Amino acid sequence: MKNPSFAVFLLITAVICIVLPHFLGGLAMATRTKDGLEHWGYVEIRPRAHMFWWHYKSPYRVYDPKKPWPIILWLQxxxxxxxVGIGNFKEIGPLDDSLKQRNSTWLKKADLLFVDTPVGTGYSFVEDKELLVKTDEEAARDLTTLLIKLFNRNRTLQKSPLYIVSQSYGGKHAVTVGLSVVRAIKARKLKLKLGGIALGNGWISPIDFVAIWAPLLKDLSRIDNSGLKKSERLIYGNRLVEKIKHQMASGQMKEAxxxxxxxxxxxxxSSNNVDFYxxxxxxxxPKQSSTTNELSRKAMINRYSRNLESVRILPGVVEELMPLMNGVIKNKLKIPKHVKWANQSDFVFKSLSGDFMNPVINEVDELLNAGVHVTVYSGQTDLICATKxxxxxxxxxxxKGLKTFLxxxxxPMYCGDDKETKAFTKSYKNxxxxxxxxxxHFVPADQPCVALDMVGNITRSPAR
Incomplete structure (x- = not known):
């Protein structure tokens, strides 16, 4: 060949084309919209385990050198x-499930990062079910790996404080992720600023919730004395709540x-099918909030069956979103054809059933003692993660600050010109x-105005 340098160039190019995609398999390869306001992609957080993320850059962004514009990582x-589906289109994203603009989008206070986690959730997938996580710590490591891939090579992201905001079991996930992030930052493995963690109706101590369901509903006239006794009836020689406590104490977590x-x-x-949310x-x-769907009694009983065979994660909401998430959104994001949104959620729940009832109160203490700002918010009429x-x-x-806090x-909190009390709040230190x-259960959907004010307080967003 007359031009050896050109031959070398061709060889190098071929090597790059063949080898580099495999080398970068674990990195965050992103697609973006033309205006640069949306980025999304997959991270191979472990071999053959693929986690999907979607980042929205806020069009309401305020540039203030003293108050960097924050990023909210939302955990469902x-x-x-x-x-990516429920939190985004049902609660806080720029569009609702009819693809109409949401006036109360949290983009008014921060950029938004939605992640389908743990793997197997939503658009995230595994190539083998054995790769599903079995503990919250494993799930936290996976998400920390994703954050390392996203933040460590992006100095723009590193300038914004990250707030991990969560809902329900996402609160439990947020606690373990928060600790994992703190440790990774300290070990200089992760380059980001952790602004704080918010636990919305969080499943932090399961036994404290199950113990109050029946007494709370009795006080609300939703069940009577007979229903209260049924909830405490003897099963295999123990009351149900006491049975759960015994199982947890003896390490029988799947049984619990x-x-x-x-x-x-x-x-x-006993309650004629009270809505747990x-x-x-x-x-x-038939008259539901935007986060629930009319379901037959049979479907609801199956939903709470001991075998957990139906899709456990808000079946009504999932059913509503499936055409959207498996249609126009899937096409926009170029999701692999074999991935069907929501199909994997029951596998994820079953895989984590051995960790589901474990509390993370001590881990919340660790975060507070590490100086991390921790926010708890609770919807007044939630049952499954009731305020009590x-x-x-x-x-x-x-x-150590608990006594003073209590x-x-x-x-009181209000919203706009409305002087009706929307919420109460108090703070002490962090x-x-x-x-x-x-x-x-779904605070941003049920009270969007005050929820937006709350998240502005949490993230200390620059004023417009």
Whole structure:
């Protein structure tokens, strides 16, 4: 060949084309919109385990050198609920599930990062079910790996504080992820600023929630004395709640999860199918919030069955979103054809069933003692993660500021020109609590105005 340098060039190019994609398999290869406001892609967080993320850059961004514009990482519940689908289109994203602009989008206060986590959730997938995580710590390591891939090579992202905001089981996930992030930052493996963690109706201490379901519903006239006794009836020689406590104490965590499912069924049958996500409603009521769907009694009983064979993660919501997420959105994001949104969520739940009932109160203490800002917010009419249960686990914290926090008065919150009380809040040092009135499990959907104000406080977003 007359031009050896050109031959070398061709060889190098061929090597790059063949080898580099495999070498970069674990890196965040992103696609973006023409305006640069949206980025998304997959990260191979482990061999053959692929996690999907979607980042929105806020068009409302305010440039203030003293207050960097924040990023919110939203974690959905479940485990197995899709952040990319449910959190995005049902709660806080720029568009609702009809693809109309949402006036209360949290983009007004921060950039948004939605991640389908753990792998197997939503658009995230594994090539072998054995690769699904079995513990919260494994899930936290995976998500930390994704953050390393996204942030370490992007100095723009590194300038913005990251706030991990969560809902339901996502709160439990947020605690373990938060600790993993703190350790990775300290070890200089992860380059980001952790602004804080917010736990919305978080499944932090399962036993504190299951113990109050029946008494709370009795106080609300949703069940009577007979229903209360049924919830405490003898099964295999123990009351249900006591049985769950015994199973947890003896390390029978999968059995405790099954007993939890049985207890939910008893509550449902004794209350004429109360909505676990808003005790002011029936689960089959035709007049629902935007986060629930009319379901038959049979479907609801199956949903809380001990075998957990139906899709556990908000079946009504999932059904509503499936045409959208498997249609126009899937096409836009160029999701692999074999990935069907929501199909994997039940596998994720079952895989984590051995960790589902484990509490993470001590881990919240670790975060507080490390100086991390921790916010708890709770919808007044939620049942599954009721405020009474949340207050119970908060009182178990060993954090040295707890007594002072409990003794100080709350401050009421309003919204705009409306002088009706929307919420109460109080803070001491790096611990903050919001009681959101007339909201169930899905605070941003049920009370969008005050939720937006709350997240502005949490993230200290620059004022417009």
């Amino acid at each position: 519940g479940g485990p197995g609920g899709s952040s 999860t099954k007993s939890w499912g049985i207890l939910e069924g008893v509550i449902m049958s 808003n005790f002011m409603r029936d689960s089959g009521s 249960g949340t207050e119970a686990w908060v009182r178990k914290l060993k954090w 003794d100080i008065d709350r401050t 611990f903050h609590f919001y009681w959101i009135l007339k909201a169930g």
